[in-house]
Amino acid sequence: MMNLERQTTRRLHEEHMAALELIGRFEQALVANREAPAPGDAEWRAVVRATTAGIAGEIDRHFDFEEQSLFPRLEANGDGQIARLLTDEHVVIRQVVSDVMDLLHASLAERLPATEWQTLKMLGLEYVERMKSHVQKEEMALLPALEDALGEDEDEALILEYASG
Numbered sequence: 001m002m003n004l005e006r007q008t009t010r011r012l013h014e015e016h017m018a019a020l021e022l023i024g025r026f027e028q029a030l031v032a033n034r035e036a037p038a039p040g041d042a043e044w045r046a047v048v049r050a051t052t053a054g055i056a057g058e059i060d061r062h063f064d065f066e067e068q069s070l071f072p073r074l075e076a077n078g079d080g081q082i083a084r085l086l087t088d089e090h091v092v093i094r095q096v097v098s099d100v101m102d103l104l105h106a107s108l109a110e111r112l113p114a115t116e117w118q119t120l121k122m123l124g125l126e127y128v129e130r131m132k133s134h135v136q137k138e139e140m141a142l143l144p145a146l147e148d149a150l151g152e153d154e155d156e157a158l159i160l161e162y163a164s165g
């Protein structure tokens with residue numbers, strides 16, 4: 001990992017690592033259960049809670065921050081192509097996520113029928129794969145581009161904005 005000089009990039013990096021950990025846990029739970037877990041299954045409930053909370057943080061907050069406050073700065077710095085690629089990935093991930101969220105909530109209300117569990121597994125694993133590859137791309141391309149684009153004052157303002165947003 002490169003040395004990150006900016007608070008904004010360090011923060012993104014920390015959140016990416018936390019997201020990967022949660023995603024890994026979710027993936028394991030999906031793979032480990034051949035049938036839908038019972039709604040009362042404590043382990044499953046914990047995974048669902050962590051996953052939905054993680055999605056709220058990673059998708060709603062983190063994606064929005066990247067799109068609204070960071071990608072425009074990349075555009076301005078000549079890295080518009082990266083910004084557009086990452087934005088497209090956000091769109092696709094948001095779509096998968098909304099279906100996954102619905103099924104996760106349903107799985108806590110009743111034991112899912114076999115076909116729905118298979119659907120949740122399939123979409124859940126798609127979410128996992130897409131997020132892993134997205135995070136990897138951002139670690140390799142977004143963070144260095146931001147390090148290059150952000151001045152110290154701008155960095156300071158951004159991290160304050162993110163903390164209060």
Ligand SMILES: [Fe+2]
Pocket residue numbers: 063066086090134138
């Ligand atoms: Fe992103």
Ligand SMILES: [Fe+2]
Pocket residue numbers: 012016062066135138
């Ligand atoms: Fe990100």
